[in-house]
Amino acid sequence: MVDTEKFYEYLVNHDLDFFTGVPDSLLKELCACIKDKSNNKHNIIAANEGNAVGLAAGYHLSTGKLGVVYMQNSGEGNAVNPLMSLADLKVYSIPMLLIIGWRGEPGVHDEPQHVKQGEVTLKLLEAMDIEYRILSDNFEEDLKYLISLAKSDNKPVALVIRKGTFSKYSPINKDKAVMGELLREEALDVILKEIGDDMVVSTTGKESREIFELREKHGQGHEHDFLTVGSMGHTSSIALGVSIGTNRNVWCLDGDGSFIMHMGGLAIAGVNAGSNLKYVINNNAAHESVGGQPTVSDKIDIKSILKACGFSSTYEARTKEEIKDSINKMKKEGKCALILYTKQGSREDLGRPTTTPIQNKVAFMNEIKKQ
């Protein structure tokens, strides 16, 4: 086990004082420590992992220092383009330290969306010629080696983190934005009741897990729901694609972190959707599913963004009554959107889907053909 605070201090003492990335449950302790100890300008939670590579590159351009980019291995894909066409030795040759949480490590049980990515995590780094070390208890040795390599060769290097590597860190700064009164699960319960037989495409993280459990609780099947267990940020694009092939209403149930990750998808959905796409964003101003690290969604005007992207009819809801009312209006309308404001939090005993992604897909495809 690696002492989280000592690890952080080693980085800062070696002049690696700029952190950026997308939070990961496996890096929860490290992310909390960075959030407490770095000032806001030196810890930027990025929209996606590619943006984080861009930020670290920019910081290097103005300071000559190495930026630190933290990510779940799911984000490797988002990072590939700027790693290969910006930071690589054959382009601008920009050094940085990537810290990658290794979900789905072969031999360690994990959810289906992490299995393939876990298998190829190291191979992807090898294909990109990014030298890596798997963080060992001797973290100082690993960091010394990688930092000096990044500096001497002017190239990105990576530290791969196994599950359970970092010691528990108790956050000092517990400030959280409170966006509403209801928990996400309570709000989802109302939505699912009100939309009846309509189809759902839901986002990555606990939102889809809660939808699965709510259906179980109410003795319903799962055939109306496409649970986007991986592929964070692409929910609105999947929902748009689904909505094009059916006349049924399609409710896209998104999260603010997911929305921000690939916000461009909303512009395309807003412009191209027919009247059957209904977009709902759960705004809790956090990456709640992976530890509650803040997003910027309490600081941007999501309503104006939705309107500007073509969802001219946009509702807002904070209470069960407001949700019911909005959903019923939305059912009768064309393309429209709802911003839900919920508070952070979820059940300790929240389970995970017990059906496989393929079973989910087949049931959804059979159901959608019915009307």
Ligand SMILES: Cc1ncc(C[n+]2csc(CCOP(=O)(O)OP(=O)(O)O)c2C)c(N)n1
């Ligand atoms: C590309 C990618 N990066 C990071 C993650 C890890 N991850 C899973 S859920 C999640 C947070 C989602 O936040 P949000 O959409 O706001 O939903 P909330 O958890 O608040 O309901 C993150 C960062 C991921 N699955 N994929």
